[in-house]
């Protein structure tokens with residue numbers, strides 16, 4: 001019997017005006033396949049109530065599949081999407097009209113009249129942050145989204161956005177070996193902003209002997225220990241490992257119940273590129 005996720009094992013996290021369990025599902029490889037449908041349905045059954053997508057994922061197929069499989073959504077299920085990238089080459093596009101069309105497209109594909117969390121996928125260096133923040137603010141005011149998030153941003157950029165629009169989450173690359181965003185994570189923790197690490201398990205390729213040893217001690221896998229480390233690292237951490245395997249999904253959810261000792265946490269924390 002697979003373990004499920006709940007408030008007592010994963011803990012919960014505030015995401016603007018929403019509350020979710022602290023392991024979500026990343027969907028950048030989700031397409032209209034039986035395996036993907038199975039993973040989406042199993043995620044909800046296992047207690048995952050945060051699903052992260054974007055218009056660019058599989059050139060809109062991820063959003064379409066989520067809308068087709070899961071809408072109408074269970075009451076507590078939070079769907080986060082992103083816009084502000086080119087569907088052709090993933091370059092940043094923060095042109096206001098492009099963003100307006102992007103959010104409406106996401107709403108249609110997700111079969112939702114309001115997106116729970118809409119994240120700016122990338123800051124476009126050609127557009128002033130204040131202009132983009134004003135567009136994001138208008139999405140909140142018009143009820144197109146409940147909350148706004150950012151992705152791949154610095155502390156200075158977050159602060160510039162926050163002068164104009166409340167920021168509920170930040171999604172930056174972060175995992176046990178890639179830690180260049182420590183300062184952003186610390187800022188989010190101080191400010192009560194959810195930090196959503198993307199690439200959270202480094203595709204299971206974090207080859208640390210300590211990870212293997214600690215995993216053996218817990219009867220777990222190194223991937224599960226790397227998720228447990230993230231959860232322990234900060235109360236605002238919301239990992240979103242992506243998978244197309246129900247077996248891996250169950251393992252990722254079960255990682256929420258692993259409690260690392262203080263020594264294990266410290267040993268693992270000493271690795272990683274900052």
Ligand SMILES: NC(=O)c1ccc[n+]([C@@H]2O[C@H](COP(=O)([O-])OP(=O)(O)OC[C@H]3O[C@@H](n4cnc5c(N)ncnc54)[C@H](OP(=O)(O)O)[C@@H]3O)[C@@H](O)[C@H]2O)c1
Nearest residue numbers: 026027028052151198199203204223240241242243244248
């Ligand atoms: N904001 C951004 O710019 C940005 C950029 C990239 C990604 N993201 C988001 O972040 C999410 C997470 O990124 P990701 O790199 O984890 O997603 P991903 O691209 O789906 O890759 C996850 C990899 O880890 C494997 N895996 C998952 N669970 C495992 C387990 N328990 N044991 C062994 N292998 C396992 C998966 O293989 P299997 O399918 O075989 O399990 C897959 O190869 C994405 O889905 C997306 O939502 C955001």
